[in-house]
Amino acid sequence: MVDGTWRKVAKAAGLLDSSGVPAPTIFARMSALATQTGAINLGQGFPDTDGPAVVLEAAVSAIRGGQNQYPPGKGIAPLRRAIAEHQGHWYGLDVNPDTEVLVTAGATEALTASIVALTEPGDEVVVLEPIYDSYSAAIEIAGAVRRTVKLEWPEYRLRAEALAEAVTDRTRLILLNTPHNPTGRVLERTELEAVAAIARERDLIVVADEVYEHLAFTDGDRNQHVPIATLPGMAERTVTISSAGKTFSVTGWKIGWLHARPEIVDAVTAVKQFLTYVNGSPFQPAVAQGLALPDEEIRAIGSDLARRSAMLTEGLAAADFDVRPSDGTYFVIADAAPLGYTDGAALCNDLPGLAGVVAVPVQAFAEDPSQPSSLVRFACCKRTEVIAEAAERLARIRG
Numbered sequence: 001m002v003d004g005t006w007r008k009v010a011k012a013a014g015l016l017d018s019s020g021v022p023a024p025t026i027f028a029r030m031s032a033l034a035t036q037t038g039a040i041n042l043g044q045g046f047p048d049t050d051g052p053a054v055v056l057e058a059a060v061s062a063i064r065g066g067q068n069q070y071p072p073g074k075g076i077a078p079l080r081r082a083i084a085e086h087q088g089h090w091y092g093l094d095v096n097p098d099t100e101v102l103v104t105a106g107a108t109e110a111l112t113a114s115i116v117a118l119t120e121p122g123d124e125v126v127v128l129e130p131i132y133d134s135y136s137a138a139i140e141i142a143g144a145v146r147r148t149v150k151l152e153w154p155e156y157r158l159r160a161e162a163l164a165e166a167v168t169d170r171t172r173l174i175l176l177n178t179p180h181n182p183t184g185r186v187l188e189r190t191e192l193e194a195v196a197a198i199a200r201e202r203d204l205i206v207v208a209d210e211v212y213e214h215l216a217f218t219d220g221d222r223n224q225h226v227p228i229a230t231l232p233g234m235a236e237r238t239v240t241i242s243s244a245g246k247t248f249s250v251t252g253w254k255i256g257w258l259h260a261r262p263e264i265v266d267a268v269t270a271v272k273q274f275l276t277y278v279n280g281s282p283f284q285p286a287v288a289q290g291l292a293l294p295d296e297e298i299r300a301i302g303s304d305l306a307r308r309s310a311m312l313t314e315g316l317a318a319a320d321f322d323v324r325p326s327d328g329t330y331f332v333i334a335d336a337a338p339l340g341y342t343d344g345a346a347l348c349n350d351l352p353g354l355a356g357v358v359a360v361p362v363q364a365f366a367e368d369p370s371q372p373s374s375l376v377r378f379a380c381c382k383r384t385e386v387i388a389e390a391a392e393r394l395a396r397i398r399g
Contacts, residue, residue: 025133025364026043026133026360026361026364027043027044027045027360030043030044030348030358030359030360031043031044031358033349033352033358034352034358037352037353037356037358038356039351039352039355039356039357039358040356040357040358040382040386040389040390040393041358041379042312042357042358042359042378042379042380042382042390043348043358043359043360043377043378043379044360044379045181045330045331045379045381046251046379046381047249047251047330047381047382048381048382048383048386049249049383050249050250051248051249051250051290052248052290052293052297054289054290054293055248055250055286055287055289055290055293056250056286058285058286058289058290059253059282059283059285059286062281062282062283062284062285062286063282067281067282067284067285068281068282069281070277070278070281071103071278071279071280071281071284072278073269073273073277073278074101074102074103074265074269075101075102075103075257075284076103076281076284076285076288077097077098078284078285078288079103079255079257079284079285079287079288079291080097080098080101080103081097081288082287082288082289082291082292083095083097083101083103083257083259083291084096084097084100084101084259085097085291085292086291087227087240087259091227091229091230092230093227093229093230093235093259095259096262099262099265100259100260100261100262100265101257101258101259101265102257102258102259102265102268102269102272103255103256103257103279103284104255104256104257104258104272104276104279105254105255105256105275105276105279105280106243106245106254106255106256107209107211107241107242107243107245107256108134108256109254109256109272109275109276109279110241110243110256110257110258110268110272111134111135111138111175111207111209111241112134112137112138112141112275113268113271113272113275114207114239114241114258114264114268115138115139115141115142115144115173115175115207116138116141116142116271117264117267117268117270117271118172118173118205118207118239118264118267118268119139119142119143119144119172119173120143120144120172121142121143121144122143122144122145122170123142123144123145123170123171123172123173124144124145124146124147124168124170124171124172125139125142125144125145125146125147125171125172125173125174125175126147126148126149126163126166126167126171126173126174126175127139127146127147127148127149127175128148128149128150128151128158128175128176128177128180129148129149129150129151129365129366129367130151130182130183130362130365130366131146131148131365131366131367132177132181132182132209132365133364133365135175144172144173145170146367147166147167147168147171148166148367149162149163149166150162151180151183151185153324153333153335153375154322154324154333154335156180156183156185156324157191158187158191158194158195160191160194160197160198163194163195163198164198167198167202167204171202171204172204172205173204173205173206173207174195174198174199174204174205174206174207175206175207175209176192176195176206176207176208176209176228177208177209177210178192178208178209178210178225179210179212179213179215179216179225179327179328179329180329181212181329181330181331182329182331182333182360182362182365182377183324183331183333184309184324184326184327184328184329184331184332184333185326185327186216186217186223186224186225186327186328187226188226189224189226192226192228192231193231195228196228196231196232196233196234199234199237200233200234200237203237204237205237205238205239205264206228206234206237206238206239207238207239207241208227208228208229208238208239208240208241209241210225210227210240210241210242211241211242211243211245211246211256212225212246212328212329212330213225213227213242213247214246214247214298214299214301214302215246215247215301215302215305215328215329215330216302216327216328217302217305217306217309217326217327217328218302222327223327223328225328227240228240235261236261238260239258239259239260239264239268240258240259240260241256241257241258242256242257242258243255243256243257244256244283244287244290244291246330247290247298247301248287248290248301249301249381250283253280253283253286253287254279254280255279255280255283255284255287302328305330305380305381306328307384308380308381308382308384308387309325309326309332309380310325311380311384311387311388311391312332312378312380312387312390312391313325313326313332314391315387315388315390315391315392315394315395316332316334316378316391316394318391318394318395319339319355319391319394319395319397319398320338320339320397320398321334321335321336321338321339321376321394322334322335322337322338323335326380330379330380330381331377331378331379331380332377332378332379332380333362333375333376333377333378334375334376334378335374335375335376336374336375336376337374339397339398341374342372342374343361343372343373343374344361344362344363344373344374344375344376345361345363345364347359347361347374347376348360348361348376354396354397355393355394355396355397356393357390357393357394359376359377359378360376360377361373361375361376361377362375362376362377363375365377
């Protein structure tokens with residue numbers, strides 16, 4: 001019998017069936033269902049268009065120019081400089097590209113390596129629920145303990161008192177995600193200030209997953225993404241993580257990064273080098289070029305997604321879902337209760353037959369996935385004609 005840590009990891013991520021056999025992720029299952037049925041896949045969060053042409057061509061040029069061997073362990077210097085300049089330009093953060101930046105195999109590796117590097121077995125990591133699935137697996141790999149703070153539908157606000165209750169003497173990290181997957185919520189400055197106050201008071205490190213940083217649907221002062229590292233006293237106790245995949249619609253490239261104070265970067269690098277070692281050599285100069293795009297081109301990426309999110313929201317509402325308009329990210333959350341479904345997983349299983357559309361139940365992001373919930377996550381990172389067709393199909397549900 002093959003046994004080991006994998007079983008604990010699979011269990012933590014909700015990937016063991018009732019007989020203890022590992023099951024594929026909900027995203028893999030729903031994508032397979034879309035393929036089998038010919039349904040429109042609004043379940044898994046990947047775009048169906050490529051990113052900016054200049055970024056793609058830069059990768060092609062790098063391949064043809066011979067940048068196909070191992071890059072430096074912390075990432076090529078031009079990309080590390082571009083990341084540091086990006087943080088300074090957009091957020092006013094002073095980041096040393098040589099000592100405070102690490103390029104990783106996507107944000108997932110940055111998150112996992114950070115959690116493994118910064119915790120000991122038995123340490124506690126506070127996370128927001130709904131929880132992106134890789135967080136639980138990474139915490140289990142580290143031998144740490146997950147403690148959750150629930151964000152409640154439909155506001156999904158982070159309550160300072162709930163966060164304070166979750167922190168104990170064993171807490172080492174707060175794992176923060178904003179803009180938040182799966183809820184589409186952008187945390188407000190007041191909520192982040194509460195996190196910062198607790199982190200300073202209890203001497204905690206905040207691991208900030210900000211992969212959707214440029215996909216906040218900003219409207220004046222509303223939905224402004226505020227990196228927690230910009231708050232007083234937080235730059236030295238924050239690991240800020242992002243990725244090219246979401247901003248530039250190149251999820252398959254797996255180029256992510258983090259920045260933190262030098263000793264944290266060194267600790268995470270010590271773990272990362274035994275995971276992927278290095279990655280994505282020809283994609284790194286292309287991402288550096290992407291980060292240097294004019295502000296208006298970066299903002300246009302978020303504005304375009306906001307229009308598609310609004311289109312999907314309108315289509316879901318027309319199909320009688322109760323919908324929470326998203327503040328950002330690839331995702332929109334809808335409540336199936338008005339359709340007579342108290343179980344989102346049941347609806348997602350039925351949806352290909354009912355409407356030729358695939359979605360993901362929010363139960364997949366819950367600490368207890370067996371807990372009934374009528375909430376469903378839909379992805380809006382598709383072409384407008386695909387979203388329009390999905391909306392037309394969803395209208396069939398109400399006849």
